[in-house]
Amino acid sequence: MRDNIENFLGALEIENEFSANTVSAYRNDLGQFVRYLQDRHALESWPEVEPSHLTSYVLDLREREYATSTVARKTAAVKSFFGFMTRNGDLRADPSEQLSAPRVEKYAPRALPEHEVQVLLDEPAKVCTPESIRDRAMLQLLYSSGMRVSELVSLDVEDLNLDGRTVRCTGKQNRQRVIEVPATAARAVAEYLDTGRPAICRNPEEMALFLNHRGTRLTRQGFWLILKQYAHRAGINDITPHTLRHSFAAHELTKGRELGDIQRVLGHVSISTTQVYHQVASDLAAGSNGNGAPGRVAGVGDGNLAETA
Missing domain, CATH: 1.10.150.130 (Tyrosine recombinase, N-terminal domain)
Known part of the structure; x- marks a missing residue:
C-alpha cells in the first residue's frame, strides 16, 4: 500500500x-x-x-x-x-468520489502591530551568545524581506550579497527572486557571519547560512521553537512562523508601497493572493487587535525587489 x-x-x-x-x-x-x-x-x-x-x-x-x-x-x-x-487503472472505481471535505472559512492572516514587532526583534539582543546573534539576524532578515520561513532556513551563505545588500531566495516550485536587504538587517547578518556563525559551525564546508547547535542547517521546526521562545519572552501570544511575513506585507501597504511590488517581494504568482493584506493593514490601522495603532519600526521593513533576468 x-x-x-x-x-x-x-x-x-x-x-x-x-x-x-x-x-x-x-x-x-x-x-x-x-x-x-x-x-x-x-x-x-x-x-x-x-x-x-x-x-x-x-x-x-x-x-x-x-x-x-x-x-x-x-x-x-x-x-x-x-x-x-x-x-492509473489501479482501482476500478474511486471510493472517495462521494466524500466531501469540510468547508473551511477563509480568514485574513494575522499581523502584529509594528511596536510589537520591534519588541520581538529586540529580544535576542538582551544576551550576547553566538545563538542570540544568529537569532537576531534571522528575525531581522525574515521580517525585513517578507520571506517564508522555509525560504529563510534554505538560504546558503552564497545567497547573500552584503556589499549589494541583497539576498537570493528560492520559493515555491523553485522560483528564485532577489530581495534588497535594509541596512539594519544587513548589519545583523554581517555580525552573525563575523562572530556568531564561526562559533557554531563545525564543518568549514557547511553551506547553510543559519546553523543549529550541531553546526548543521537549522530546520523549520527548529526556527519555530526559537520564535516561540522569543515571543513568550516578549509577551506576544498567538504567533505563527508566518506572522512576520504577514506583518511585513501589512506594514508595507500601510506605508504606501505598491501592491504589485509587495507581490513580487513575497513571491506570489497571483496578485489576488496579495490583496488580502489590504484587509490586514486596515485592521491594524483600526487597532482591531486591541493593541492600538502601530508605530513605525525604524530601519526595518524597507526591502525592495531587484528584478532578475
Whole structure:
C-alpha cells in the first residue's frame, strides 16, 4: 500500500510541481490513513477500501478534535490519492468520489502591530551568545524581506550579497527572486557571519547560512521553537512562523508601497493572493487587535525587489 503512496507523491513532485512542504504533509496524512485502515479495519490492499471506510475515517478525525482545516487537508490528500489510483487503472472505481471535505472559512492572516514587532526583534539582543546573534539576524532578515520561513532556513551563505545588500531566495516550485536587504538587517547578518556563525559551525564546508547547535542547517521546526521562545519572552501570544511575513506585507501597504511590488517581494504568482493584506493593514490601522495603532519600526521593513533576468 505504501508503494502506491510513494508513486503518487512522486507524481505530485514531477507532474504537478507541488512544493516539498505540500508533499511532506501529504505523506504524513496518507501514512496516518494507511495506519487507520490497517489497525481499525484490517485492510491490506487498496481494492478493499470502501466508501464506508472513508466516512468512518473522517468521523474518527473529528472525534479526535482535529481542526476543521486539518480535516479538510487530510480529506483532500485522500481524495487526490484515490483519484490518481483510479486514473492509473489501479482501482476500478474511486471510493472517495462521494466524500466531501469540510468547508473551511477563509480568514485574513494575522499581523502584529509594528511596536510589537520591534519588541520581538529586540529580544535576542538582551544576551550576547553566538545563538542570540544568529537569532537576531534571522528575525531581522525574515521580517525585513517578507520571506517564508522555509525560504529563510534554505538560504546558503552564497545567497547573500552584503556589499549589494541583497539576498537570493528560492520559493515555491523553485522560483528564485532577489530581495534588497535594509541596512539594519544587513548589519545583523554581517555580525552573525563575523562572530556568531564561526562559533557554531563545525564543518568549514557547511553551506547553510543559519546553523543549529550541531553546526548543521537549522530546520523549520527548529526556527519555530526559537520564535516561540522569543515571543513568550516578549509577551506576544498567538504567533505563527508566518506572522512576520504577514506583518511585513501589512506594514508595507500601510506605508504606501505598491501592491504589485509587495507581490513580487513575497513571491506570489497571483496578485489576488496579495490583496488580502489590504484587509490586514486596515485592521491594524483600526487597532482591531486591541493593541492600538502601530508605530513605525525604524530601519526595518524597507526591502525592495531587484528584478532578475
